[in-house]
Amino acid sequence: xxxxxxxxxxxxxxxxxxxxxxxxxxxxxxxxxxxxxxxxxxxxxxxxxxxxxxxxxxxxxxxxxxxxxxxxxxxxxxxxxxxxxxxxxxxxxxxxxxxxxxxxxxxxxxxxxxxxxxxxxxxxxxxxxxxxxxxxxxxxxxxxxxxxxxxxxxxxxxxxxxxxxxxxxxxxxxxxxxxxxxxxxxxxxxxxxxxxxxxxxxxxxx
Numbered sequence: 001x002x003x004x005x006x007x008x009x010x011x012x013x014x015x016x017x018x019x020x021x022x023x024x025x026x027x028x029x030x031x032x033x034x035x036x037x038x039x040x041x042x043x044x045x046x047x048x049x050x051x052x053x054x055x056x057x058x059x060x061x062x063x064x065x066x067x068x069x070x071x072x073x074x075x076x077x078x079x080x081x082x083x084x085x086x087x088x089x090x091x092x093x094x095x096x097x098x099x100x101x102x103x104x105x106x107x108x109x110x111x112x113x114x115x116x117x118x119x120x121x122x123x124x125x126x127x128x129x130x131x132x133x134x135x136x137x138x139x140x141x142x143x144x145x146x147x148x149x150x151x152x153x154x155x156x157x158x159x160x161x162x163x164x165x166x167x168x169x170x171x172x173x174x175x176x177x178x179x180x181x182x183x184x185x186x187x188x189x190x191x192x193x194x195x196x197x198x199x200x201x202x203x204x205x206x
Contacts, residue, residue: 005032005093006109013037015107020048020056026104031089038088044101044126047085060085062097062126082123101126102133115139121146121157121164142168149195152188159195167195173202 006029008014017026018039025039025048040047049057062083088095098116103109105128110116117134118125134142145168146156156164171194175183194200 003109003112006030006089007032008103008107008109009037021059023059028088028095028100028104029109031093033093034090036089036093038085038095038100040085040097040100040104042101042104042127044083044097044104047088047095047097047100049087049089060087065096083126097126098123098131101128102131104128105131117142119161121155141172145171149191152191154188154191154195163195170194170200170202177202 009027009030013027013030015027017024019025023041023046025041025046028038028040028047030037035052037050038047039050044062047060047062049060051057062085064081065084083097084094085097085100086094088100096116098118099110102116110133113135114133115136116131117139119130119132122130142164146164148171149156149167159167174194
């Protein structure tokens with residue numbers, strides 16, 4: 001589903017919330033094709049569609065976007081699995097839980113070319129305080145770099161965001177100044193030093 005399919009309804013839905021079965025649902029957005037509005041709770045663990053007639057749909061729970069037994073081998077190998085609402089705006093109109101949470105919190109759609117990043121590295125934690133916007137290219141770049149840590153048995157989410165960001169910058173410099181052979185020779189201890197050492201020097205790995 002393209003971002004252009006959605007809009008923020010200025011009246012009366014924008015900023016609107018309601019309680020249903022003791023759950024506070026906050027307005028996310030409306031789909032242009034059918035005028036169905038979607039709401040979610042604060043951490044996007046539950047969602048609900050509201051139809052133009054005012055009818056409230058069933059409570060939805062987000063499901064993983066990929067599975068270990070997926071026929072797509074790339075998806076099957078992925079360690080991180082993003083949650084999404086399969087029928088946020090009706091049948092075959094899904095939405096990522098992270099996007100729903102971010103939009104409900106900030107009251108504006110995610111800009112073109114941007115996406116949500118999970119600060120703690122845990123893709124199932126979609127509380128708005130755990131989300132930030134990054135460009136798609138930067139998010140992909142950081143994702144590729146952090147995969148290298150996981151391949152060495154280092155779990156990025158165990159380390160604070162500022163440390164992971166610093167590691168990504170250091171590794172970007174390393175990749176630009178060293179050969180593929182030198183990158184392949186990096187050990188788990190090398191990566192940990194680059195991750196946690198305050199005064200790490202890229203040149204010492206030349």
